Each structure stands twice: as structure tokens, then as C-alpha cells.
Amino acid sequence: MFTLGVDIGGTFTDLVAIDPERGEVRTGKIPSVSDEPAGAILACLQDLGLEGEELDRMIHGTTVATNALLERRGAVTALVTTRGFRDVVEIGRCRRLVEGGMFHIGFRRPPPLVPRNLREEVDERIRANGSVEASPRPEEFARVVENLKREGVEAVAVCFLHAYENPDHEEAVGEWLRDKLGPDVYVSLSSAVNPQYREFERFSTTVVNAYVGPAVGRYLSKLRDGDIGKLDNANIYIMGSAGGVMDIDTAEDFPVRTIFSGPAGGVTAGRFISEELELPNLITCDMGGTSADVALLLRDRILYAGETIISGVPVRAAQLEIKTVGAGAGSIVWVDVDGALCVGPRSAGSSPGPACYGFGGEEPTVTDANVILNRIGDGALLGGKIRVDASLARAAMDPLRDRLDFGSLEELAEGALKILVARTVRLIREISLERGFDPREFAFVAFGGAGPMHAAAIADELDIETVVIPAHPGNFSALGLVMAKMRRDASATYLERSSSLDLADLRGRLAEMAEGVESRLLADGVREESISLSIFLEMRCLGQAHEIPVPLGSSPERVNRPAIEGAFDKIYAERYGRNPDPATEWEVIS
Numbered sequence: 001m002f003t004l005g006v007d008i009g010g011t012f013t014d015l016v017a018i019d020p021e022r023g024e025v026r027t028g029k030i031p032s033v034s035d036e037p038a039g040a041i042l043a044c045l046q047d048l049g050l051e052g053e054e055l056d057r058m059i060h061g062t063t064v065a066t067n068a069l070l071e072r073r074g075a076v077t078a079l080v081t082t083r084g085f086r087d088v089v090e091i092g093r094c095r096r097l098v099e100g101g102m103f104h105i106g107f108r109r110p111p112p113l114v115p116r117n118l119r120e121e122v123d124e125r126i127r128a129n130g131s132v133e134a135s136p137r138p139e140e141f142a143r144v145v146e147n148l149k150r151e152g153v154e155a156v157a158v159c160f161l162h163a164y165e166n167p168d169h170e171e172a173v174g175e176w177l178r179d180k181l182g183p184d185v186y187v188s189l190s191s192a193v194n195p196q197y198r199e200f201e202r203f204s205t206t207v208v209n210a211y212v213g214p215a216v217g218r219y220l221s222k223l224r225d226g227d228i229g230k231l232d233n234a235n236i237y238i239m240g241s242a243g244g245v246m247d248i249d250t251a252e253d254f255p256v257r258t259i260f261s262g263p264a265g266g267v268t269a270g271r272f273i274s275e276e277l278e279l280p281n282l283i284t285c286d287m288g289g290t291s292a293d294v295a296l297l298l299r300d301r302i303l304y305a306g307e308t309i310i311s312g313v314p315v316r317a318a319q320l321e322i323k324t325v326g327a328g329a330g331s332i333v334w335v336d337v338d339g340a341l342c343v344g345p346r347s348a349g350s351s352p353g354p355a356c357y358g359f360g361g362e363e364p365t366v367t368d369a370n371v372i373l374n375r376i377g378d379g380a381l382l383g384g385k386i387r388v389d390a391s392l393a394r395a396a397m398d399p400l401r402d403r404l405d406f407g408s409l410e411e412l413a414e415g416a417l418k419i420l421v422a423r424t425v426r427l428i429r430e431i432s433l434e435r436g437f438d439p440r441e442f443a444f445v446a447f448g449g450a451g452p453m454h455a456a457a458i459a460d461e462l463d464i465e466t467v468v469i470p471a472h473p474g475n476f477s478a479l480g481l482v483m484a485k486m487r488r489d490a491s492a493t494y495l496e497r498s499s500s501l502d503l504a505d506l507r508g509r510l511a512e513m514a515e516g517v518e519s520r521l522l523a524d525g526v527r528e529e530s531i532s533l534s535i536f537l538e539m540r541c542l543g544q545a546h547e548i549p550v551p552l553g554s555s556p557e558r559v560n561r562p563a564i565e566g567a568f569d570k571i572y573a574e575r576y577g578r579n580p581d582p583a584t585e586w587e588v589i590s
Helices: 037-048 064-070 138-151 168-181 199-225 248-253 261-276 366-372 390-404 409-431 451-462 473-483 503-523 561-576
Strands: 002-008 012-019 024-031 055-061 077-082 119-122 132-134 155-159 186-189 235-239 245-247 282-287 292-298 308-310 313-315 322-325 331-335 341-347 443-447 536-541 548-551 586-588
Touching (some): 002 473, 012 473, 024 037, 055 261, 064 199, 064 308, 077 199, 138 168, 155 168, 168 186, 199 235, 199 248, 199 313, 235 248, 245 248, 261 282, 261 292, 261 322, 261 473, 331 390, 341 409, 366 390, 390 409, 409 451, 443 473
Parallel strands (some): 055 235, 282 443
Antiparallel strands (some): 012 024, 292 322, 308 313, 536 586
16 A cells, blocks of 8 residues: 655645555656646556555645745634733734845835724733633624624634633633524634644734645545545645644644644754764755755754744744745746846746746746756756756746847856856855754755756755765655654643753643643554653743743653753853853743
């Protein structure tokens, strides 16, 4: 029986099918068809020569949630919150949540996902300790529901003050909304999505969950109800941002956990390379048709982030620490208003694709530049299906040569590739040098459809000596999906200083959470002997504004003060390049 990994990117859909009993591996690649994912998968299965009865399960990496957020094409979303707090999602914090925002003279704050007229307030209040000061009144519900129906909302985020300590009010209002608005309106509760303190980040993450929920739900319904879901014995799972897989129901309830679903597969496969080749320090680069995703593995350990900023919107959910730049094989080469040569972030995608494909594309891309330089030969078959036409590539690039007064098309193409490399190198330096890690001490693994072609130039810029190109690099992320394991996460706010920390209480809370995630994994069909537990505390020094995740092994009973302090000192030194002041108290946040 085969396990199938399906990575649907912005340009191509990559598949890897593995039969572990026979040691058989099959790979496939076809242009992405975003509207009919099941049809694209079935077409590729036919190319692989696989029948439905041969398929045991499928793990899928998707960019639906990411694209809905980046392109601002999510649902019409409303916010129901505690009176006086409806503007939290707009006020935000003092920092500018966009790349280069601090020094951008023309900076404009991105508009909130929920406009002010769709933010409803109710008279309720939970105190910081979880006790009830005021309960929501039923007579307010009718007003809220009437307003939401009139505005035609498709999703609702319910975010009450201190709901992480007591979710009763959110659950009551959520049940009321589902009953009165009907099953077609997606309802998301902050106490379920992100039960941690900090109102802005919790509100923002819950709003994102609601905003992308309907789009992800429709997509997964097509996947589940299409022919692929009816294949005999086919169990469909979705890759999560944290590198583990989840069932479709969980992905529908918490679509925010799939924001980095696609890139997570490549990092998971990169860890396999790290272990097999005994390369503990590794930089992974997945360069496909639309973007390049880079990540860092330090001493055989994948780095995790508790929060990220996407298109100016904070998202707080467990995720691999991955950075992305719009630079790939399909990135369009263009000239800005100042007459400078640029590459990306806009991509030709799979339709019409690069000009050399002959599918009607007229704008030059990175692929066309490689064809002009004969790095991809004229007449070559890409993926065994697409024949390259160098004359079309040259015709598309020629207007830029005239505008920029380059001596030859080859010179212009070389310049475009140098820009692509520079943008990728800048991103790698951001995750390495800017955090105190010397990239010369790392090996470089390049994959994706365009990664190997530019690996040497990227490594040369960073003075990296060891470059690894895996077999089937274009399908490497899909391979990572097949290798990923079922994962369940649980988090809770736990505010305590080192001077007042009750270790017995902490161990009890951790044991309770461990029992909960283990029971859910057993319900998913995972064997008890296959379950492993990873414990993290989010910690900081007293006076700091933000915390860092600190790994503490796998046993709640072994969590003690020396273990906590030792692990915190180690991670703090890795992150900030120095040890914390021994005289300063530390805090556990969650």
C-alpha cells in the first residue's frame, strides 16, 4: 500500500508515493489547478500508474489559508468582543508590522481584516483571575445577530477579555451565534484558537482563523467529497505549520494552523537529510515557481516560532521558523518606476507560466532568463511534458533590454539571476547572521523546482562549503509530507515568576495537558507506543516584552528548577548571543 504526499504550490503540484514494504518510490509533477485539487491529484495518480485500492493514506500540504490572507481574499468577517475593546485589532501595538516599515517614509498601516462597522460589542466581563464580573445578557444577542445578518457576514470571531482564563462566555455566545446564524457562517472562539494572554495577538489570530476558515473549509470539502476522498482506504490528512499532520476536521476547525502547511514539508525532509548525512547544522532552501522558503536546523533541532507576521497581521500559533520571499522560477522580471531591474514578488504561476512554456505568457521570468543563458536547453522537456522554446523567452526579455540599454539579452538575464540570488541570500542572512549564527558553519540543502539551479550561486555568496542536492529535489517537500507524523498541540497561559513558581502545580498542569493531547492522538488511531511528548515553556527575563520557547524534554515529572534554568540559559544565549543576567528574575508565560 502506498502513502501519498501531495504538495500543491502556486505553480506546480508535486506528488510522492511510497510503499514502505516494497521500498518503492514514485514521483510526479503537474501544473497546479487551484479550483479542482482532487482533479489535479487524480490526474497525477494516473501518471504514476496508481489505482485507488493501492492508496493507504494521503498527506496534503496546502497554501489556501496563506493565499487568502496574503491576497486579502478571505471571508466577510465580524468581531464580537467585550464592550470597549472593539478597536484592539486596529490599534495594535507601537511597532510597524510590515517589512521595512520602521524606515519606510511612505508607510501606511495595513487595514484590519475586520472593518469597524463589523465589530460588535456586548456587555460582559471576565476578570484576570477568571471570575465573572458581568455575564452577557440574552437581549443583546438579538441585536448582534440582526446586525450580522444585515451585513451578510460569512464568519465571526468571538474574542472576550481574559477568555483564556474562563471560556464560558465565549462558548455560550458562540453556541448562540451558530444556532441563529446557521451552519453556513463560520464561528471562531479565541479561547479555542489561542487561549493565551495578550489581547491584540489573541484577537488577531482568532480573526485570521475566522477570515480564512470558509475558504479552507470549501477547499477541504472539495478534497474530501471529490473522487480522491472516495478511494478505497484513503485517509486524508493535512500538514500543519508545526511540522505534524492533522485530520481534515481539525484543519477545518483551526485553519490558522495550516498557514505554513506547504513549506513545513520541506523542513521536515531536511531534518531527515541532517540525520542521514550527519550534518547537524543545516540551512534549507525550497525554491519553487513562486517563492523561496528558508529555514535553519541547529544541532539536529528544528527551530520553532510561537508567532509570525503575515502581510502586517500577527498570527500566534505553533509553527516551524520559516522565512519566505517572493523569488522563484516563475518570478517576473520587470522594471520599476525608477528604472531599476526587479525580480518578483509577482509570479507567472502555472497559467500562463513563463514565456518559454508557450502557454501565452508574455512577461519574462527567471525561467526565461535561465533559458536565455542556456542553463535550460532550447527544446528541453520540463517534467517530461513542457517543451521549452528559447525564441519565446528571448522575445519576452527583449523589451526590457531596449528599455534598460543592456548590451545583450545574456547580460540582462545574468543580472536578473543575480537579483534573485541576492534576495534569497538576504533572507538567509536574516535567519542566521542577524541571530548570531555564522552560515559558513552550516551545510546548505537546496530543493524545489528551482533550488538546485541556483544553489551554487547562493552558497558562494554565503561562503558555504557543503551543498546538498537531494534526489528528486522538485518533489522533496512532498517527501517530507509522507515522513511527517500525526501531531496534536495544547497551550495555556501560566504567568509565574521564578521567585513564586510552584513546581508541583506546574507539573500538574503539564501532566493534564499531556493527557489531553495523548488521548486525542489515541482517538486518531496512533498506537500508544508510538506517541512521544515534547514540553515547551515560553519564558523571558523580568522586564522583557516578549518570550522565547524553551524545550523541557518529554516528562512532566522531570520538570524541575535546575532543568528550567539550564534550558532557558541555553536558548537565551542562542537567541541573543549572551547569557541572561543571573541576578534577574525570569518568568514563565505559558
